[in-house]
Amino acid sequence: MTYWRDKVAVVTGASQGFGRTLAEQLVERGCHVVMAARDETKLQAAAQQIDPSGTKSTIVPTDVTSDDSVINLFKHIQDKHGKLDALFNIAGASARGLLCETSIDDFLISFDLNVLSSIRCVQAAVEMLKASQGHVVNMGSLASKSASKYIGPYATSKFALAGMNHQLRLELAESGVHVLLVCPGPIARGDSGQRYETQTTGLPEAARSPGAGVKVKAIDPKDLARRVLTGCEKHQTEIVIPGKARLLFSIAQLSGAWGDWLLKRFTSS
Ligand SMILES: NC(=O)c1ccc[n+]([C@@H]2O[C@H](COP(=O)([O-])OP(=O)(O)OC[C@H]3O[C@@H](n4cnc5c(N)ncnc54)[C@H](OP(=O)(O)O)[C@@H]3O)[C@@H](O)[C@H]2O)c1
Numbered sequence: 001m002t003y004w005r006d007k008v009a010v011v012t013g014a015s016q017g018f019g020r021t022l023a024e025q026l027v028e029r030g031c032h033v034v035m036a037a038r039d040e041t042k043l044q045a046a047a048q049q050i051d052p053s054g055t056k057s058t059i060v061p062t063d064v065t066s067d068d069s070v071i072n073l074f075k076h077i078q079d080k081h082g083k084l085d086a087l088f089n090i091a092g093a094s095a096r097g098l099l100c101e102t103s104i105d106d107f108l109i110s111f112d113l114n115v116l117s118s119i120r121c122v123q124a125a126v127e128m129l130k131a132s133q134g135h136v137v138n139m140g141s142l143a144s145k146s147a148s149k150y151i152g153p154y155a156t157s158k159f160a161l162a163g164m165n166h167q168l169r170l171e172l173a174e175s176g177v178h179v180l181l182v183c184p185g186p187i188a189r190g191d192s193g194q195r196y197e198t199q200t201t202g203l204p205e206a207a208r209s210p211g212a213g214v215k216v217k218a219i220d221p222k223d224l225a226r227r228v229l230t231g232c233e234k235h236q237t238e239i240v241i242p243g244k245a246r247l248l249f250s251i252a253q254l255s256g257a258w259g260d261w262l263l264k265r266f267t268s269s
Contacts, residue, residue, distance in 0.1 A: 130176070185217075
């Protein structure tokens with residue numbers, strides 16, 4: 001009997017990338033996964049691949065930037081399952097660009113998807129999660145802890161997500177709901193290096209590369225998913241990968257100038 005067997009989890013951003021890998025590992029552990037993303041065709045294809053029998057997954061086309069769509073998602077979970085054990089807020093997107101040259105409209109897009117969407121989902125799910133003493137997992141990034149050049153809207157919004165996560169952890173501490181922030185470096189994927197072509201015109205090559213030039217090995221998404229699920233079982237508060245990045249974050253807290261010097265050594269920007 002695994003920890004996840006017969007639990008109900010919702011994964012946003014489940015049609016591709018890390019969300020899909022996480023959904024797959026939950027299904028493998030006997031969890032029923034509600035897979036949410038906007039594109040129904042992609043969601044269906046992902047569900048068919050990770051759960052061919054269709055018994056351990058449900059798809060609910062959802063736009064996490066829409067209040068009505070999020071309310072519909074959690075109403076579906078309440079009506080169909082009557083419970084929720086884990087909310088994985090994975091939908092999010094990196095955005096390359098210099099802060100001084102990024103429009104406020106583009107900042108609003110990043111904040112809506114990377115921060116407000118998680119708040120929306122938490123607000124809609126919190127009563128079910130209190131009832132199950134379940135988990136909230138917020139998908140941050142190394143950019144939740146340290147900015148780096150050329151990721152102005154991304155670092156700004158992922159830092160805000162870390163603040164939201166801390167606030168939520170304190171608020172829910174008495175309720176038994178576990179809250180986890182995941183802060184990985186670049187995750188290995190087939191299209192690394194090609195995703196940000198349109199956002200990096202006029203910026204140096206480093207802006208296009210995974211992690212915008214951060215010199216760390218790409219993380220295997222399956223390893224990361226295992227770490228996240230174990231982190232839930234152990235009620236960890238934070239996962240940072242690679243772990244050595246914590247040293248940089250600690251030094252940067254003590255002295256911004258030392259932190260910036262170290263950051264320069266660990267990035268090619
Ligand atoms: N990739 C990395 O190297 C890396 C590193 C650190 C952290 N992260 C974080 O990990 C998470 C996943 O990243 P990824 O690169 O694996 O993602 P990805 O491959 O770009 O996939 C994003 C997923 O989110 C969904 N999505 C996007 N906008 C949405 C919306 N408004 N409503 C609902 N779903 C939406 C997409 O489906 P639809 O477009 O159909 O909606 C898709 O399923 C993000 O939060 C990212 O910031 C990624």
